[in-house]
Amino acid sequence: MMRQYFLDLAARLDARMRDGDEYQCWLEAESSDFVRFNRSAIRQPGHVRQIYLTLTLFEGLRHASMTMALGGSIDADRFVLDRMVAALRSQVQDLPEDPHLLRATEVHSTEHIVPSRLPESAAIVDEVLAAARGHDLVGILAAGPVYRGYANSFGQRNWHETASFNLDWSLYHQRDKAVKSSHAGFAWDSAAFEVKFRHAVEQLAFLQREPVSIPPGAYRAYLTPSALNEILGMLNWGGVSEKSLRTRQSPLCRMRDDGLQLNRAVTLSEHTAGGLAPAFQADGFIKPDRVVLFDEGRLTGSLVSPRTAKEYGIATNGADAGESMSSLELAAGSLPLERVLGELDTGIFISNLWYLNFSDRMNGRLTGMTRFATFWVEGGAIKAPLNVMRFDDSLFRLLGDKLIGLTREREMLIDTDTYGARSTGSALLPGALVEDFTFVL
The missing domain is CATH 3.30.2290.10 (PmbA/TldD superfamily)
Known part of the structure; x- marks a missing residue:
């Protein structure tokens, strides 16, 4: 109707x-x-x-x-x-x-x-x-x-x-x-x-156990898909935009200019065919089923809106005006979810992050805080809830040489934003095990 x-x-x-x-x-x-x-x-x-x-x-x-x-x-x-x-x-x-x-x-x-x-x-x-x-x-x-x-x-x-x-x-x-x-x-x-x-x-x-505090430092950590979504949300803030890359406002400029690479486990796409968003945008341009942005750690693509295409004389790939991912998909890894705590061994289990921002945008450094159910783990077992901590670390480390592995299982997350209207954004993500995740407070 x-x-x-x-x-x-x-x-x-x-x-x-x-x-x-x-x-x-x-x-x-x-x-x-x-x-x-x-x-x-x-x-x-x-x-x-x-x-x-x-x-x-x-x-x-x-x-x-x-x-x-x-x-x-x-x-x-x-x-x-x-x-x-x-x-x-x-x-x-x-x-x-x-x-x-x-x-x-x-x-x-x-x-x-x-x-x-x-x-x-x-x-x-x-x-x-x-x-x-x-x-x-x-x-x-x-x-x-x-x-x-x-x-x-x-x-x-x-x-x-x-x-x-x-x-x-x-x-x-x-x-x-x-x-x-x-x-x-x-x-x-x-x-x-x-x-x-x-x-x-x-x-x-x-x-219900007594919460613990730990000193600032670098810790092994597991990020659930929800926590990893916050990290990738920052990357999505102008990171894969062709306009931002051309005007040197993207935190990924070093990847394009200097050949910097992420971990080979990182294959990231705008997968319109698998998401909730439409396969066309507000100016009538059609979106491909998939645009591969990172292929085994290498920056191989970007999102190009019609205006950017006209300005720089290149082809558009149907990106929205903001040139950000609407149907984000990160390829699964090989770590079974049931083995996460054992592989974490001693470190921090992070369910959620919030208040994220760039502390050094051009070097991909992020800061943010843990939230809700974040736990201290010893010997592969949860010991106690962890009091709120602030992290400051780099995308190039967390998704680069410090990434130990991604989980085999993935979770579909639909954007909860309902301000004005329900969002059609989505993300299909695994969890991530990293080492030397740096906490500063």
Whole structure:
């Protein structure tokens, strides 16, 4: 139904164009259930249905854009479209030409519809509340379909429709001690949720022990997929952007300029075909199924938006304007998850990191803090929760010569951001065992 509505919007825009007028439009919509939990009870249930359309009119190299919320009824929304077209017509002729404008003029229409495999949100909530009985659970469930659409005056039509869920929760002990976990995907898996919840309960028992502090220094450490996602999120902040590499703002400039390499276990891709994000972007350019960015530790690719492509006279690979990964995938390693504690032996088990930032961007140095269930491990066994510590270390060390191995098992993490709209970002990641992880406070 949403797809037909979008096609009707595009047809209305086609009819409103005068000779010489050209347009493109980008639709973002969702129909989401949200349930917020606190103290293992429902505190805020709700449903959000929203539709936003960004319309751009072109006059040669001049262009003007406007974003409006729509109601979902073509009979009512056609008046909104007419006002948008009229307003943009009055603006575009007064704007300067854009020398870096690159448009999708070749028609590449696509359609990707994945029928929802989600149960009713009430059934998921019942399962969560049953598991949480006797614990202090806090978290949020977001579930339902998301929609993306692109259309232009050349006749291109692209549609993306898929449903997912994301349950982000913590089991709270006291003060700053809690176990954070998540369960996300395209189909609810009760058995997988049970395993994750049981694992969280086991870690909660360790948090009841007296916490310990250790002196600053370099320690062997295991980063769960969630913790590693924070590290790679910093790399994704301008790291693989062709624009940032060209303007020398990327922390990976030394890899391109000096041939610096990471550990051969690091093969990192933008894997659009395996993620939640659409295979087209807001300017109508099609994304490849996969763009390999690191191949066995070597920087072999980058993300190139249409504007960057036009500015530097190179080909675009359908990257979004920010040139960051939306469907990040790190290849699995050979370390079985069941052997992680044994291989860690004595060191730090890190479940989550937060407050990350660059301490030396051009040398890839990061700083951040441990969070939630971080444990001190001796002889392959968890001994006690570890008080909060600050680390300061380099991407080139953590993913380079100090990387011992990546786990064989990987976890699908869906971005929990719901500010304004549910994010379509995702990451498929293993855990990472490293040595000499440097803690400074």
